[in-house]
Amino acid sequence: MMDLHGPWQALGIMIGLYTFFLGWSRFTAQHLGSGRAFKFKRHVFFGQAACLMLIAGAMGGLILARIAWRGWLITGLHGYLGVGLAFILALVFTTGKMMTKKLKKRKALPLLHGSLGFLAMLGCLAQAVSGWQVSQDFLAGF
Ligand code: HEM
Ligand code: HEM
Numbered sequence: 730m731m732d733l734h735g736p737w738q739a740l741g742i743m744i745g746l747y748t749f750f751l752g753w754s755r756f757t758a759q760h761l762g763s764g765r766a767f768k769f770k771r772h773v774f775f776g777q778a779a780c781l782m783l784i785a786g787a788m789g790g791l792i793l794a795r796i797a798w799r800g801w802l803i804t805g806l807h808g809y810l811g812v813g814l815a816f817i818l819a820l821v822f823t824t825g826k827m828m829t830k831k832l833k834k835r836k837a838l839p840l841l842h843g844s845l846g847f848l849a850m851l852g853c854l855a856q857a858v859s860g861w862q863v864s865q866d867f868l869a870g871f
Contacts, residue, residue: 731868734793735860738786742853745779748772749850756843759836773829776846780822783853787815797867804867807859814852821846 755767790811794803802808824842828835 731793731797734786734790735864737789738783738853738860739857741779741782741786742850742857744775745783745846745850745853748776748779749846751775752843752846755839759839773825776825777822780818780825783849784815784818784822787811804859804863807856807863810852810859811856814849814856817845817849817852821849 751768751772754763754765755772757763758765758767791801791808794808795801802812821842824838824845828838828842
């Protein structure tokens with residue numbers, strides 16, 4: 730059970746990074762004038778999958794840590810950043826949904842959505858490093 734959260738989140742991060750690169754081609758087309766096409770449906774599909782997987786994975790991590798150590802946020806930085814990231818990912822998801830509900834030309838909302846997505850992915854990469862550390866420090870014997 731304790732081995733589940735890491736690989737799950739690692740898969741979520743890979744899907745999230747792929748989504749980011751799909752979004753990046755939208756960003757360069759909109760703001761830097763490059764002519765690359767935006768794979769809209771694919772971005773939305775994988776973006777939803779990544780957000781939901783990572784948020785569910787953060788909750789799973791909390792629950793597994795609680796079961797194993799009978800406490801909340803025992804891992805320190807990994808736990809705090811993880812909960813913060815779940816909120817940021819919920820914002821990425823919500824702003825994305827707002828844009829797909831009604832398609833029109835926008836500037837500010839895509840920028841906010843894309844910046845939050847970028848921030849979320851940076852944070853998730855940091856989580857992979859600290860999460861690996863947590864598994865080395867805490868999970869010996871589980
Ligand atoms: C890991 C999750 C995600 C990341 C990293 C991400 C990243 C990005 C980036 C970088 C852009 C380009 C922004 C710009 O042009 O300034 C973008 C655009 C967009 N994203 Fe996402 N996104 C994610 C999830 C989602 C989800 C879940 C949805 C919908 C449910 C969504 C819908 C859209 C739409 C519709 C646009 C185009 C907006 C426009 O130019 O009008 N994204 N995204
Ligand atoms: C490859 C990446 C990751 C690895 C190897 C990893 C590893 C771990 C480990 C070993 C734990 C201890 C409990 C358990 O095993 O479930 C944990 C807990 C946790 N993880 Fe991760 N993690 C990763 C990514 C993430 C990400 C991306 C998030 C958030 C979006 C996250 C959020 C959390 C939270 C909230 C906890 C509970 C911590 C606590 O209560 O102190 N993790 N993680």
